[in-house]
Amino acid sequence: MAIDVPENVVVSKLDELASWCRKNSLWPMPFATACCGIELMATGASRHDLARFGAEVMRFSPRQCDLMIVAGRVVMKMLPVLQRIWSQMHEPKWCISMGACASTGGVFDTYSVVQGIDRFLPVDMYVPGCPPRPEQLIQAIIDLQDKIQREGTISGREFATRSRQERKRALVELPVITLPRGVSHLPQGVRVD
Amino acid sequence: MIDAATKTALSEAFPSIAWSEFRGDTRAVVPREVLFEVFKRLRDEHGFDFVVDITCVDYLNFRGAEDRFGLVYLLASTHTNERITLRVFVNEPDLTVPSAVPLWEGANWLEREVWDMFGIPFEGHPDLRRILMPEEFTAFPLRKDYPLQGRGERHNFPVLHREDA
Numbered sequence: 001m002a003i004d005v006p007e008n009v010v011v012s013k014l015d016e017l018a019s020w021c022r023k024n025s026l027w028p029m030p031f032a033t034a035c036c037g038i039e040l041m042a043t044g045a046s047r048h049d050l051a052r053f054g055a056e057v058m059r060f061s062p063r064q065c066d067l068m069i070v071a072g073r074v075v076m077k078m079l080p081v082l083q084r085i086w087s088q089m090h091e092p093k094w095c096i097s098m099g100a101c102a103s104t105g106g107v108f109d110t111y112s113v114v115q116g117i118d119r120f121l122p123v124d125m126y127v128p129g130c131p132p133r134p135e136q137l138i139q140a141i142i143d144l145q146d147k148i149q150r151e152g153t154i155s156g157r158e159f160a161t162r163s164r165q166e167r168k169r170a171l172v173e174l175p176v177i178t179l180p181r182g183v184s185h186l187p188q189g190v191r192v193d
Numbered sequence: 194m195i196d197a198a199t200k201t202a203l204s205e206a207f208p209s210i211a212w213s214e215f216r217g218d219t220r221a222v223v224p225r226e227v228l229f230e231v232f233k234r235l236r237d238e239h240g241f242d243f244v245v246d247i248t249c250v251d252y253l254n255f256r257g258a259e260d261r262f263g264l265v266y267l268l269a270s271t272h273t274n275e276r277i278t279l280r281v282f283v284n285e286p287d288l289t290v291p292s293a294v295p296l297w298e299g300a301n302w303l304e305r306e307v308w309d310m311f312g313i314p315f316e317g318h319p320d321l322r323r324i325l326m327p328e329e330f331t332a333f334p335l336r337k338d339y340p341l342q343g344r345g346e347r348h349n350f351p352v353l354h355r356e357d358a
Contacts, residue, residue: 076347077327083353111334111343112326120350159355 019152022066022092023145024054029065029089031082034072036099036131043134053141062088067144069137073101074114086121092156094148096140098127106130195219195275199239207231220278228281229291232266236296241268241277244293247303249311253337260284262311266293283313292318310335 005011028050032040043050050056059065062085074082086095097117100106103126105115117123124147127140151158194217203210203221210231211222223231235241245267252258260282269276283290292315293300304315305324312333315321323330330346332339 076330076350077325079350083351086353110341111332111339111347114347114350119348120352122353122355 015153016149018154019149022152023148025057026053026055026067026094026141026144027057027059027065028055029062029068029085030058030060030071031068031085032071033074033078034099034101034131036071036102039131039134039137040069040071040098043137048134048138050138050141053138053145055141062086063090065089066091066093067096067141068093069096069098070102070117071098071131073106073108074117075112076114077112079114079117079120082117083120092152092159094124094144095122096125096127096137096144097123098137098140099132100128100130103128195277196239196273199275202238203231203234206234218276218278220280222280222282225281225283225290228279229293231279232291232293232296235268235277239275240270240272241275242297243269243271244297244300244303245269245276247293247300247307249307249313249335251311251335251337262288262313264290264307264313288313289316290314291316294318309333312336 030037030040030044032038042048044056044058055067062068066089068086068089070082086093095117097103101108101113102117103123105113109115114120118126125140125144127136129136200212200219204212207223207227207230209224209227213220213222221231246265247267248265250263250265252261252263261284262282264281264283266279266281267276268279281290290313292304294304294315295317301318301320302324304318305320305322307313308315308318308321309323309325310333322328326334332344332346334343
């Protein structure tokens, strides 16, 4: 049975239509804590022009955003703030971990710096670099757009899949080291994690 | 370098101060008992009206060191451009040092930082809380017996999943 469709009508799936809308109007929440934030600003500015990818509307209220870009190192004192901001964002939402520090702690392997935000938050896209060039961040946003288009659903079913629930690393249990009484420091060569 | 008359006056008033010079800078090791009096006299009579910095050194396992902690006070006079370095050594278990906040308001946050990082309690400080680390943090991270990577505090957070938020 042939259906006569006018030439200005496109037939698609509702999921794909929703994903197409979402991916082309990402509203980033700039969580910029370090030098990556400078590159993030450069990405949004005129030379690199994030508006070409529909993601230029940076909002400092998490309730208006659907893409959190964590740019820079996150310390112990900042992580609860980061988690709260993530919780305040409306679904569907995505997270880009920008730069070595946000992804792994980078060179800051110290007592106060969180060794990768993906230990405590779901991360969709990682950007390597220290700091990454704006081109790299743009590539991450393009890749995220592809990901949204590829697997996005209007009801957000893709977020409930097993792979999205799993932690990204084999760091299932990270022990808090408590030293025995009277021992004030660990022997040399013993790592605490 | 400080004025010779200042140094003479202080030496006569406080004979327990040990003086030294290094490349034109005057340094004084002050016993804790007279520290506040020395501060007061420097401020009131010799014009040292500005605390540049208050910091601390942990001499644990330091070669030749006899004391555990050395507090360093850098004072300056904005009128005469004189500068002086005061040091006071403290040992466990009694690390208490008189606070300089009653004399210089600017010492407030500097002393809070030393308390946060080294655990030196400043007696008479109006608001001795942690300034850099979270309040629930229990260790003093710049002490030499604290491991560089911490004791797991940086991993001690709840994990947010997609279904949680």
